Amino acid sequence: MFTRDFADEAAGYQSVLTEIRRDLHQIPEFGIDLPKTRERVLASIHGLGEIHLSELQSSIVLHIKGAQPGPTVLLRADMDALAVTEATGLDFASTNGYMHACGHDLHMAIGIGAAHLVATHKDKLKGDVIIWFQPGEEGHGGADIMLEENLHMITGSKPIAAYGIHVTSSWQAPYTFGGKSGAMMASASDMLVTFKGRGGHGSSPWMAKDPISVMNEAISALQTMVTKRFNAFDPVVVNVGWVRAGDEHTTNVIPETASFGATIRTFSPGNLAKVQQYAGELLDGIAKAFDVEVTYDIGAHPTEVVMNDPAATERVRRVVKETFGEDRWMEWPHPIAGAEDFGSIVREIPGAFIFLGASPDKDGWMTAAPNHSNYATFDEGVLPDGAALLAGLAFEAVEDWHSAQ
Ligand SMILES: [Zn+2]
Structure with a gap:
């Protein structure tokens, strides 16, 4: 020995x-x-x-x-x-x-x-x-x-x-x-998302396209995606680490854009591609439903399992x-x-x-x-x-x- x-x-x-x-x-x-x-x-x-x-x-x-x-x-x-x-x-x-x-x-x-x-x-x-x-x-x-x-x-x-x-x-x-x-150990990568609506007056959100409420829907829906579309025995973690929208000094303005970043963790080689597909469909669908634009990069800076x-x-x-x-x-x-x-x-x-x-x-x-x-x-x-x-x-x-x- x-x-x-x-x-x-x-x-x-x-x-x-x-x-x-x-x-x-x-x-x-x-x-x-x-x-x-x-x-x-x-x-x-x-x-x-x-x-x-x-x-x-x-x-x-x-x-x-x-x-x-x-x-x-x-x-x-x-x-x-x-x-x-x-x-x-x-x-x-x-x-x-x-x-x-x-x-x-x-x-x-x-x-x-x-x-x-x-x-x-x-x-x-x-x-x-x-x-x-x-x-x-x-x-x-x-x-x-x-x-x-x-x-x-x-x-x-x-x-x-x-x-x-x-x-x-x-x-x-x-x-x-x-x-x-x-x-x-997991594969880690980033998800970076921006919703672009139309800015306006906070008193009249129906005259604008509020990207914050759409971002809110998307962040919740990502957690539902994790539990409903992935096998619990081959887990996926999607965790939002930052959100950015509006200005902290004002409450009566609807901003034009809202963004967030999340980390993605997967434990089998195919799952990152699935997150890219499902999260992409979800973000596109939510943006379409509320008539705003969305741009995203899902799976940026990936590491291998x-x-x-x-x-x-x-x-x-x-x-x-x-x-x-x-x-x-x-x-x-x-x-x-x-x-x-x-x-x-x-x-x-x-x-x-x-x-x-x-x-x-x-x-x-x-x-x-x-x-x-x-x-x-x-x-x-x-x-x-x-x-x-x-x-x-x-x-x-x-x-x-x-x-x-
Ligand atoms: Zn180390």
Whole structure:
């Protein structure tokens, strides 16, 4: 068992990985251009393998060649922070207006730890490992840019498996690994709608075409669409996040336009297309009924469903239970409605995305500040096990491939 040996060895990395994580935590950067972050990661993986840098964004691919030829496995760590002002009060809190509130600083430290484990044991590796340090996860399309640049193909053969770990400050018991096969996280996209009527005097709405009341009908009808047109066992979420119409300083004017934006979450590949069709018909129908115009963009900025491959997920369950014990695995009963661009990676490569409980509050983790909160905190004690699992999964996947030949 590679992972067990790696876990013992990674325990010795604790202080180094903590230091790396804290350095990264103090220089959070947003989006796809992360020069300081990239520099810090590069300094920590120097000499471990071949480095491929993108020109389009701050991604890094580390390629570690095994002693013998064989298949390629991809490991992924995301790098970007959120536009959140940190309020944790930690000694190493960020002060630049951005925050690693989703734990991507821990993901980089885990990826760096895994890189050291793989490189140290490459004499036993019968294949190649590529480690992606990926910017732009938080809605900036970073994974898709890396795929478009063919950075998954740098060894010349498509990886047989892809793995990524996400820490959570509240959703899962500390130190447990969790996930499920099949749909694990939602596809997220946007719906942007504008109704255009005819402005007028608020005393005489029949002389105008009021877009606000039509928007109101549409927002209610979308919820009816969700429950009446979609299978409750393959859920869809449509949630309006903003509405805009009129002027707050006046009540006697009917404005010309009314707009709203909603997020759409789906969990099976075909459902977004159905939302596009049904919501489009509904908006057109309501606009026609009230004689106003409507324009919309349904399904803008889509991310893929994170669809975990059954065999890749089974390997995680087995390795976690054998290495860390039965109680360290938490089988998810259902997917979560959050989204992740790891979905683009597992669309191309069979793989699994795994969550790792990292709340520092052993008893109160369920009510701890969640990921993305300005108060979110994470336990660095999980870093060595995370690194051991990622590195171990790469070796196990390669071994499994050879024994199946
Ligand atoms: Zn995240």
